[in-house]
Amino acid sequence: xxxxxxxxxxxxxxxxxxxxxxxxxxxxxxxxxxxxxxxxxxxxxxxxxxxxxxxxxxxxxxxxxxxxxxxxxxxxxxxxxxxxxxxxxxxxxxxxxxxxxxxxxxxxxxxxxxxxxxxxxxxxxxxxxxxxxxxxxxxxxxxxxxxxxxxxxxxxxxxxxxxxxxxxxxxxxxxxxxxxxxxxxxxxxxxxxxxxxxxxxxxxxxxxxxxxxxxxxxxxxxxxxxxxxxxxxxxxxxxxxxxxxxxxxxxxxxxxxxxxxxxxxxxxxxxxxxxxxxxxxxxxxxxxxxxxxxxxxxxx
Numbered sequence: 001x002x003x004x005x006x007x008x009x010x011x012x013x014x015x016x017x018x019x020x021x022x023x024x025x026x027x028x029x030x031x032x033x034x035x036x037x038x039x040x041x042x043x044x045x046x047x048x049x050x051x052x053x054x055x056x057x058x059x060x061x062x063x064x065x066x067x068x069x070x071x072x073x074x075x076x077x078x079x080x081x082x083x084x085x086x087x088x089x090x091x092x093x094x095x096x097x098x099x100x101x102x103x104x105x106x107x108x109x110x111x112x113x114x115x116x117x118x119x120x121x122x123x124x125x126x127x128x129x130x131x132x133x134x135x136x137x138x139x140x141x142x143x144x145x146x147x148x149x150x151x152x153x154x155x156x157x158x159x160x161x162x163x164x165x166x167x168x169x170x171x172x173x174x175x176x177x178x179x180x181x182x183x184x185x186x187x188x189x190x191x192x193x194x195x196x197x198x199x200x201x202x203x204x205x206x207x208x209x210x211x212x213x214x215x216x217x218x219x220x221x222x223x224x225x226x227x228x229x230x231x232x233x234x235x236x237x238x239x240x241x242x243x244x245x246x247x248x249x250x251x252x253x254x255x256x257x258x259x260x261x262x263x264x265x266x267x268x269x270x271x272x273x274x275x276x277x278x279x280x281x282x283x284x285x286x287x288x289x290x291x292x293x294x295x296x297x298x299x300x
Contacts, residue, residue, distance in 0.1 A: 002077050004155055004189030005232035007061050008135065010083055014056040014065065014108075015137045017085040022052045022103040033081075033097040033112055036120040047071060047121040048100065057141045059134030060155045060188025064146055071121050074146040075110070078117025084109045122146045131160045155189035156226035167218045170210055176299040177213065178206035178285065181225070190225060194232070196261040196286045198225040200268075206285050207298035231257065260286040 002010075026045035028034055037044040047069070055066040065073040075083065084093070086107050098110040098119055110119055124144035127133050133145040135158065154161040166187060173180050180186055181195040190198075199206055201224040202217070210218075235257065259269050264277040268288035277284050280300075 001079055001191060002061065003191035003194050003229075004058075004061060004157070005194070005229050007058055007063050007077065007189075008157075008233060010077070011056045011058040011063055011135065012137075013085065014053075014063075014083060017106070018065065018102065018108055019053050019056055019137070021106075023048045023050065023100050024103055025049060025101040027099045027101075028097075029099065030097045030115070032115045033110060033118045034120065036118050044119070044121055048073060055136045055138065055141060057134045057136045057145075059145060059149055059158075060152050060184060061191070062134075062146075062149045062152060062188075064149075066124070066142065066144075070123065072124050072146050074120050074122055074148065076117050078112065078114065080113040080115075081117030082109075082111040084111060120146075120148075122148070125150060129160075134158065151185055153185050153188045156187065156222060156229060157189075163219065163222060166222060167215050170218045171213060171215065173210045174299070175210055176207040177204055177210050177221070178280065179299075180210050181221075182281075187222070187225070189229070192283055192285070193258070193261045194225060194228050197228045197259055200260045200270075200286075200288060200292065201228060203291050205287060205292045205295050205298065206280060207300050208295045209297055209299045212295075212297065260288060262286065 026048045028041035028045060031041055034041050034044045051067040051069045051071070053065050054068050057064055057066060063075045067073065075081070086109055088101070088105065088107055093109065093111045095111050095113040096109055097112050097115070100108040102108060125147050127143045127145055128150060130143055132141045132143055134141055169186060170180055173186070178195050178199060181190045181198070198221060202221045204221065260275050263275040263286060266275050267273070268275055268291060271288060271290050273288050273290035275286055276289050277286050
């Protein structure tokens with residue numbers, strides 16, 4: 001699934017090409033992507049038509065378009081969701097599910113092959129801490145977010161992240177460090193790829209118990225997560241296939257810079273040892289066996 005850098009690339013594209021435009025018409029071509037809009041596709045379309053998009057906001061892996069009506073179009077990309085901006089005469093994508101006609105003559109298209117993602121129009125609620133909700137072009141978003149995002153923690157690139165409080169919460173968890181990194185209520189936006197890359201940078205095994213880590217070690221890990229995400233953003237995110245693209249359909253190329261993720265058998269860029277792959281939470285985890293040895297009291 002797309003992680004913070006991939007979703008941020010999409011948000012930036014929406015900010016450039018959709019914010020400031022009015023939705024003139026809506027077509028729901030398949031009901032499943034709007035299944036979370038419990039009032040149904042007709043209500044979904046009715047609440048969008050005629051609204052102006054005022055901001056594109058992201059918090060962790062979650063993305064929404066803030067509307068002048070006070071509602072938001074909340075989007076989750078799932079495993080294969082794409083938000084593409086196209087001219088109206090462009091050939092419809094094979095898996096086009098929802099189409100929004102915009103006042104500048106272009107269309108915002110939600111394309112989703114596997115249909116694990118979705119769109120919903122919701123009212124916004126105040127952020128739990130009263131601070132701006134997330135990342136947007138203005139630098140400071142309104143302190144409002146969709147209800148389904150209220151439980152999501154701030155992400156490593158959020159200027160309002162309380163790093164000191166995060167370190168203490170991290171150390172109170174009695175779990176493995178990678179499980180903690182993937183917990184979106186603790187630190188949002190991190191998935192399998194960037195967790196492995198950050199752990200490699202910090203020389204930590206994924207099963208290192210969080211309650212045995214020093215405060216400087218946790219702070220260094222959080223900094224490494226932020227650094228690897230910034231590096232991925234420069235290269236447009238990580239794309240292993242044609243499913244992860246920006247609003248213009250272009251893929252990112254950070255996969256060429258990955259140190260360990262997906263590099264089983266390849267030499268570690270730091271020490272030369274062969275990268276190993278191990279089962280972890282029904283997925284794979286990659287590490288350097290020399291730089292990231294198994295710790296005592298490992299928590300798998």
